[in-house]
Amino acid sequence: MNNDNKKPNIFVRVWRFYIDGFRSMTVGKTLWAIILVKLFVLFFILKLFFFPNILSRDYDNDADRAKAVAANLLNK
Amino acid sequence: MIDLMSVVDWSRAQFALTAMFHWFFVPLTLGLGIIVAVMETIYVRKRSEKWLAATKFWMRLFGINFACGVATGIILEFEFGTNWSNYSWFVGDIFGAPLAIEGILAFFMEATFIAVMFFGWNKVSRRFHLTATWLTTIGATISALWILIANAWMQYPVGMKFNPDEMRNVMDNFWSVALSPMALNKFFHAVMSGWALSGVVVMGICCWFLLKKRNVELATMSMKVGAWVGIIGLGLTMLTGDGSAVTVAKHQPMKLAAMEGLYDGSTEQEIVGFGILNPAKTIDNAEDPMLFDISIPYGLSVLARHDYQAFVPGINDIIAGRDIDPETGDTVNTVGYAERIERGRAAQEALRQYNAAKEAGDTAAMAAQQAALEKDYPFFGYGYFDSVEEAVPNVPMTFYAFHIMVLAGGFILLVLLVALFALYKKPKWTGKRLFQYIGILSIPIIYVCSQCGWIVAEVGRQPWTIQDILPAKAAISDMTAASVQTTFFIFLFLFCGILIAELCIMFKQIRLRSNTELSDEINSQENDK
Numbered sequence: 001m002n003n004d005n006k007k008p009n010i011f012v013r014v015w016r017f018y019i020d021g022f023r024s025m026t027v028g029k030t031l032w033a034i035i036l037v038k039l040f041v042l043f044f045i046l047k048l049f050f051f052p053n054i055l056s057r058d059y060d061n062d063a064d065r066a067k068a069v070a071a072n073l074l075n076k
Numbered sequence: 077m078i079d080l081m082s083v084v085d086w087s088r089a090q091f092a093l094t095a096m097f098h099w100f101f102v103p104l105t106l107g108l109g110i111i112v113a114v115m116e117t118i119y120v121r122k123r124s125e126k127w128l129a130a131t132k133f134w135m136r137l138f139g140i141n142f143a144c145g146v147a148t149g150i151i152l153e154f155e156f157g158t159n160w161s162n163y164s165w166f167v168g169d170i171f172g173a174p175l176a177i178e179g180i181l182a183f184f185m186e187a188t189f190i191a192v193m194f195f196g197w198n199k200v201s202r203r204f205h206l207t208a209t210w211l212t213t214i215g216a217t218i219s220a221l222w223i224l225i226a227n228a229w230m231q232y233p234v235g236m237k238f239n240p241d242e243m244r245n246v247m248d249n250f251w252s253v254a255l256s257p258m259a260l261n262k263f264f265h266a267v268m269s270g271w272a273l274s275g276v277v278v279m280g281i282c283c284w285f286l287l288k289k290r291n292v293e294l295a296t297m298s299m300k301v302g303a304w305v306g307i308i309g310l311g312l313t314m315l316t317g318d319g320s321a322v323t324v325a326k327h328q329p330m331k332l333a334a335m336e337g338l339y340d341g342s343t344e345q346e347i348v349g350f351g352i353l354n355p356a357k358t359i360d361n362a363e364d365p366m367l368f369d370i371s372i373p374y375g376l377s378v379l380a381r382h383d384y385q386a387f388v389p390g391i392n393d394i395i396a397g398r399d400i401d402p403e404t405g406d407t408v409n410t411v412g413y414a415e416r417i418e419r420g421r422a423a424q425e426a427l428r429q430y431n432a433a434k435e436a437g438d439t440a441a442m443a444a445q446q447a448a449l450e451k452d453y454p455f456f457g458y459g460y461f462d463s464v465e466e467a468v469p470n471v472p473m474t475f476y477a478f479h480i481m482v483l484a485g486g487f488i489l490l491v492l493l494v495a496l497f498a499l500y501k502k503p504k505w506t507g508k509r510l511f512q513y514i515g516i517l518s519i520p521i522i523y524v525c526s527q528c529g530w531i532v533a534e535v536g537r538q539p540w541t542i543q544d545i546l547p548a549k550a551a552i553s554d555m556t557a558a559s560v561q562t563t564f565f566i567f568l569f570l571f572c573g574i575l576i577a578e579l580c581i582m583f584k585q586i587r588l589r590s591n592t593e594l595s596d597e598i599n600s601q602e603n604d605k
Binding site for chain 1: 139147162166242554585
């Protein structure tokens with residue numbers, strides 16, 4: 001059997017599919033730039049500096065979080 | 077107190093801003109996906125290069141909208157954890173499941189098959205590509221399903237039991253949550269409204285092509301598909317809107333009363349077709365609720381109960397706990413708001429006593445307090461109110477949003493019917509400027525209609541984050557208004573930027589394609605992604 005005729009495995013084909021697709025984008029490049037900028041702003045600026053998960057940040061375990069929520073809800 | 081309300085109001089405003097921004101993109105994804113899938117189906121069946129060109133044009137706009145809308149929903153989840161941490165903990169066991177399913181199943185389905193949609197032309201078979209297009213659309217729809225199930229649970233909390241040890245609601249019946257009548261109506265109403273919106277957007281863009289006398293063939297072909305998807309979507313939106321009104325009448329009667337500006341209900345209750353509220357009207361004065369109105373007899377009784385003689389309670393009736401037995405016509409008493417406040421406070425006190433008994437290791441007292449808590453838990457949230465007025469939503473905002481939605485929807489129905497009539501029976505009408513301008517102007521009108529629907533749903537739900545169980549002032553995190561104001565303006569700036577970017581890219585693509593005829597479109601699209 002001639003090995004040159006052997007099809008690459010499925011993972012290699014999928015990888016090339018995506019690489020070829022990204023390489024031949026036109027409008028898609030601008031859109032991907034928008035997506036990447038947006039994701040960077042959301043996850044590395046907003047999430048890190050402005051949107052901490054308060055209960056996860058301030059309490060170590062679920063029991064303490066439950067107590068904190070109870071104090072908040074029952075002392076209003 | 078002033079700062080608490082300021083934090084609540086700014087947090088509400090921020091959530092509203094981010095939700096409305098997210099909803100700008102979602103309905104177009106839901107509906108345009110269907111339109112593209114239909115066009116591609118026609119192409120595959122007829123092997124028509126013209127339908128291929130049309131499919132690829134609208135798919136490009138779908139991709140632009142999809143890309144700009146990606147991750148806009150994530151921000152809402154950030155806000156749960158920061159601004160609404162009490163709410164987030166309180167409902168985490170219920171909310172977590174639908175959102176997790178949404179992320180794992182629907183998102184990956186969309187993400188996988190959208191790559192085939194855009195990269196797969198000439199690389200996969202026609203049928204495989206068509207399947208990918210349909211699966212992308214179905215994936216987006218499944219995403220919407222789980223989010224809407226979560227939202228419906230906020231409006232009508234079912235399938236859960238409160239666990240005082242964990243201080244949170246725990247799901248005890250997944251199917252009650254997933255298949256609640258509120259969830260099913262909401263899902264179909266929201267998704268079908270997306271079909272209607274997209275149909276109108278396609279029609280409007282086609283009208284622009286016709287106005288410029290460019291790509292007339294693509295415009296006419298596309299307008300037919302857009303108008304059919306639009307009219308089917310709008311028809312089903314109206315049908316499920318009726319279903320939504322019935323479920324709202326049952327489970328959120330205060331919202332329905334606010335939608336109609338109805339303070340004192342009656343049997344054979346009319347519905348306001350068009351009206352201007354009296355700004356002087358409050359729940360404790362005798363002013364006329366309307367300065368002016370055109371009402372339809374029996375309309376609200378029919379809408380709410382499908383019975384023209386049914387009693388529909390107004391705001392004052394609900395506060396007083398007044399209802400009318402449909403069989404006998406006698407006035408009956410349900411639980412009035414003053415009693416709900418007392419029972420809510422009793423439930424909260426029972427929870428305090430339960431926690432104290434738990435600290436002391438008194439299991440007998442714990443059992444007794446838990447029983448007392450469970451008895452009054454359905455009114456838990458009312459215990460946070462100092463007066464019954466706090467439990468009434470913003471009537472003007474709910475009323476006007478509802479009526480703008482209905483009037484705009486009615487106008488769009490007329491436009492779509494005329495468009496379909498013109499396309500099949502009077503094609504010369506499509507060449508008239510009046511037809512074309514109305515088509516174009518319908519685009520902002522349907523967007524306003526769509527946003528108003530969510531305003532009704534969410535403003536009408538106030539002051540509740542979870543109906544009857546947790547009001548916004550209790551759900552809020554312990555934080556300052558200044559931090560919320562900062563992120564509010566960051567979002568405003570960011571969202572305006574993304575919106576402008578999307579509109580610029582879309583307009584450029586539409587203008588580009590208006591300069592080519594369909595045959596040129598076919599030749600130029602080989603490597604243009």
